[in-house]
Each structure stands twice: as C-alpha cells, then as structure tokens.
Amino acid sequence: MTDTLLSAALVEEAAKKSGLIWVRGEAPAARPxxxxxHDGAAHVVGDGPGEQPLPGLRDGGTAEVTVRSKDKGGRIVAWTAGVRELTPGTEEWDAAVAELKGKRLNAPDGEAMPERWARECRLVRLDPRTATTELPDGSLAAVPLPSPGITRRPVPAGLPKLLLKRKRRRKA
Structure with missing residues (x-):
C-alpha cells in the first residue's frame, strides 16, 4: 500500500515539474x-492544425509514458496510462482546457484557442494505471545515421594562412 502511494506521488510530482513527457501509444516510437x-492525470491536446501530433493514442487504448528530468534529461519514472479522449463542452473538458490554455506557447489565435481546439483538435487524458514500470538498463539512444555533416575531414590547405592573416590585421 505504501509503495503504491509513493509510486503514485512520484508519477504526479515528476509530471508536474516536467514540461514534456515521452508517450508511446500504438505507434512504434515514443514522441515528446x-x-x-490536472486532476490526477496528464492531459495533451493535438491532432489539429498547428498543434502537436498524437499518433497511436486512441480512445480506450493504453500508452507508455516516460517522464524525464527537466534539468538533466535523465528518466525519472515510467508508467502505463489509460487513454481517454475528452468530449468538448463537458465540465471535465472545460477544466482541462483552462489549465492547458495557460501552458500553450505561441498560439496563433490567442483567446480563440479553446474554440479551435473544440472544433479541430483532440484532448486526451492519460490516466496512470500502473504507478511505475521498469526502466530499461540501456540508454535507448539510436545510433546516428552516417552523414557528411558529422564526418571530420582534413583542414583545407589555405585555411591556416587565412586565419594567420586575420590575427595580424587585428594586432595592427
């Protein structure tokens, strides 16, 4: 019982302090x-013009949520969530939108944002089902793809001469 309460408190506190959560629904990869x-669950809005995509989050499904540290970026906690889409105009939807509205940065329509969300977007509630899940041992970092932009090449022969000329001009 105490472990369950501590795990639930960890999930809530970590999610409150983090600006982003990593969510993997039925899509193959997690998305930030x-x-x-709000009210014991994470709420996300998206799938509309100018809003974040919510791939793999379907009403009645589940999702794996990972919360990372805001300052260091390391994983703090992971949990399984039940996915529930909220219906516009309900009391629950209005309360969640009031909270989300204050956190939405660079909204193109300002005060008209809740009406646009009701018309064109989805508001999804992620209810924690299991307090925590096992965190993987490895980093889960993908190996970078080969690219000429990250490959070191020899310094061009004329570059040292150009740099020395600049230093001489500054001294004079």
Missing part, C-alpha cells in the same frame, strides 16, 4: 508531448 497535469 507538452502536457499539463
């Missing part, structure tokens, strides 16, 4: 989503 923690 901005959210707000």
């Amino acid at each position: 989503l901005w959210h707000v923690w």
